[in-house]
Amino acid sequence: MSDPTYDVVVIGSGPGGYVCAIRAAQLGLSVACVEKDDTFGGTCLNVGCIPSKALLESSELFHKANKEFKKHGILVDPVLDLPTMMKRKDKIVGSLTRGVAGLFQKNGITPYVGLGRFKSAREVEVVGPDGVVTATLQAGAVVIATGSKVAQLRGVAMDGERIFGSTEALALEAVPERLAVIGAGVIGLEMGSVWARLGSKVTVLEYMDKVFPGADVDISAQAQKSFRKLGIKFKLGVAVQSAEVTDGGVVLTYQEGETTETLEVDRVLVSVGRWANTDGLNGEAIGLVTDKRGCVEVDDHWRSNVAGVYAIGDVVKGPMLAHKAEEEGVAVAEILAGKPGHVNFDVIPSVIYTHPEVASVGRTQQQLEEAGVAFRVGRFPFLPNGRAKAMEASDGFVKMLSDATTDELLGVHIIGPLAGELIAECALAMEFGASAEDIARTCHAHPTLSEAVKEAALDANGRVIHF
Ligand code: FAD
Numbered sequence: 419m420s421d422p423t424y425d426v427v428v429i430g431s432g433p434g435g436y437v438c439a440i441r442a443a444q445l446g447l448s449v450a451c452v453e454k455d456d457t458f459g460g461t462c463l464n465v466g467c468i469p470s471k472a473l474l475e476s477s478e479l480f481h482k483a484n485k486e487f488k489k490h491g492i493l494v495d496p497v498l499d500l501p502t503m504m505k506r507k508d509k510i511v512g513s514l515t516r517g518v519a520g521l522f523q524k525n526g527i528t529p530y531v532g533l534g535r536f537k538s539a540r541e542v543e544v545v546g547p548d549g550v551v552t553a554t555l556q557a558g559a560v561v562i563a564t565g566s567k568v569a570q571l572r573g574v575a576m577d578g579e580r581i582f583g584s585t586e587a588l589a590l591e592a593v594p595e596r597l598a599v600i601g602a603g604v605i606g607l608e609m610g611s612v613w614a615r616l617g618s619k620v621t622v623l624e625y626m627d628k629v630f631p632g633a634d635v636d637i638s639a640q641a642q643k644s645f646r647k648l649g650i651k652f653k654l655g656v657a658v659q660s661a662e663v664t665d666g667g668v669v670l671t672y673q674e675g676e677t678t679e680t681l682e683v684d685r686v687l688v689s690v691g692r693w694a695n696t697d698g699l700n701g702e703a704i705g706l707v708t709d710k711r712g713c714v715e716v717d718d719h720w721r722s723n724v725a726g727v728y729a730i731g732d733v734v735k736g737p738m739l740a741h742k743a744e745e746e747g748v749a750v751a752e753i754l755a756g757k758p759g760h761v762n763f764d765v766i767p768s769v770i771y772t773h774p775e776v777a778s779v780g781r782t783q784q785q786l787e788e789a790g791v792a793f794r795v796g797r798f799p800f801l802p803n804g805r806a807k808a809m810e811a812s813d814g815f816v817k818m819l820s821d822a823t824t825d826e827l828l829g830v831h832i833i834g835p836l837a838g839e840l841i842a843e844c845a846l847a848m849e850f851g852a853s854a855e856d857i858a859r860t861c862h863a864h865p866t867l868s869e870a871v872k873e874a875a876l877d878a879n880g881r882v883i884h885f
């Protein structure tokens with residue numbers, strides 16, 4: 419029997435891969451998607467965005483029941499049922515990953531379960547768990563969407579039990595009494611928040627001198643205050659050197675200035691970033707070029723150095739975000755169908771689902787200063803916002819940066835309730851080249867959190883009303 423032939427073979431079924439496959443099929447191309455794991459959806463659906471958000475939601479409710487319901491006149495004595503919380507998370511994951519299988523079927527995409535491996539630039543072998551090649555696919559074009567994996571830290575060997583990455587942190591069977599988190603980035607503080615809310619004493623060790631080092635300077639300062647309120651302790655500006663598993667737990671040794679210190683905990687989460695993943699792809703066979711961080715090198719049209727081979731998502735440069743991977747998936751599918759695929763990298767929002775939530779789009783104040791761009795700042799706190807007060811969620815603010823001369827929006831940074839939803843308006847405004855005044859002159863419903871966005875826009879023009 420001859421090998422099956424497809425216009426496009428996508429390797430990896432994460433948000434980059436499955437969205438690319440669907441868009442290509444919509445445009446009339448014949449498509450196969452090869453996935454090494456038993457379920458579709460990649461890191462995002464299986465062990466990333468979705469399970470973490472499910473646990474963030476549940477743990478925030480537990481925390482509110484413990485600490486905040488009484489402010490509303492509701493008296494309860496909550497008891498944690500961790501197995502049920504985990505089952506709810508698994509159910510959500512199951513329904514969404516099955517949803518991707520359903521979308522493949524609906525769009526006529528042929529799924530292959532097995533490791534995708536290059537035999538040549540236009541031939542992809544599907545390798546089963548026993549190493550046997552179960553199919554060889556002939557491809558008009560191949561899209562690498564193989565994602566990323568947890569970054570390792572020298573001196574801190576992960577055993578998956580005492581010392582682990584985000585995947586294990588999403589499935590602990592008991593609340594660790596003392597949890598150390600290495601890295602005050604997105605995963606460290608999302609997962610650190612989950613376990614702190616459920617009762618762990620969490621200590622975060624961070625190499626830089628602030629949390630969320632890449633965030634706008636005011637946001638990271640405010641976020642740190644809120645995490646301290648939750649009881650999370652920070653050791654900033656420290657370098658973890660080693661971890662030793664003992665009978666009682668784990669002893670971390672870290673350097674703080676000139677001194678060497680130790681910290682004893684029960685469990686350690688390593689969250690110092692993620693690395694591009696090309697394991698098992700056999701890119702060497704086709705001469706695929708990766709950069710020094712392991713990312714597949716691509717040009718502005720996601721073309722690798724090998725003709726007909728494209729790459730998208732976490733395995734290429736840019737922010738490691740599900741929606742960035744999706745946008746690239748759509749763009750590549752459109753390019754393969756002869757259309758002009760494009761992604762505006764200046765307007766990719768990012769959200770951190772802690773409490774308060776953090777969201778941003780565009781450039782930070784530091785980036786504008788470094789680039790020598792003159793800008794105005796508009797600020798508005800959630801404190802006087804009626805909806806935020808009704809929600810008992812007045813911590814935080816909106817910070818809007820616009821061009822000093824033209825008032826064009828350059829960046830918006832929000833820390834506060836539902837910041838991740840509020841940022842969508844700002845991203846849309848930036849996509850349309852709006853000014854702060856355009857937002858300020860748009861009627862926003864009352865009482866809504868979005869009024870804080872409008873007020874920050876008014877403030878950028880020196881005419882804030884409610885503060
Ligand atoms: P992935 O989702 O990693 O998918 C790659 C797929 O390729 C995987 O299914 C893998 O099994 C498969 N694969 C790899 N190699 C092969 C091969 N050789 N053959 C066949 N299959 C292969 N981003 C957000 O935007 N919002 C969030 O809230 C968010 N939360 C996160 C929380 C956590 C804990 C983590 C770890 C990540 C989170 N992310 C979040 C990041 C997000 O998950 C990634 O940016 C996104 O999944 C990248 O999509 P992708 O398609 O490039 O790769």
Ligand code: NAD
Pocket residue numbers: 571600601602603604605606608623624625626630631656657658689690691692737738739768769770771
């Ligand atoms: P990150 O890059 O967000 O944070 C890593 C942190 O570790 C940084 O603050 C860094 O300074 C610190 N660090 C690095 N080396 C260290 C060391 N030796 N000692 C102490 N600290 C050290 O990475 P992450 O939190 O692992 O997340 C990985 C990726 O997953 C991110 O790129 C993020 O975009 C994505 N993600 C996104 C979301 C979301 O969008 N809500 C959620 C989770 C993950």
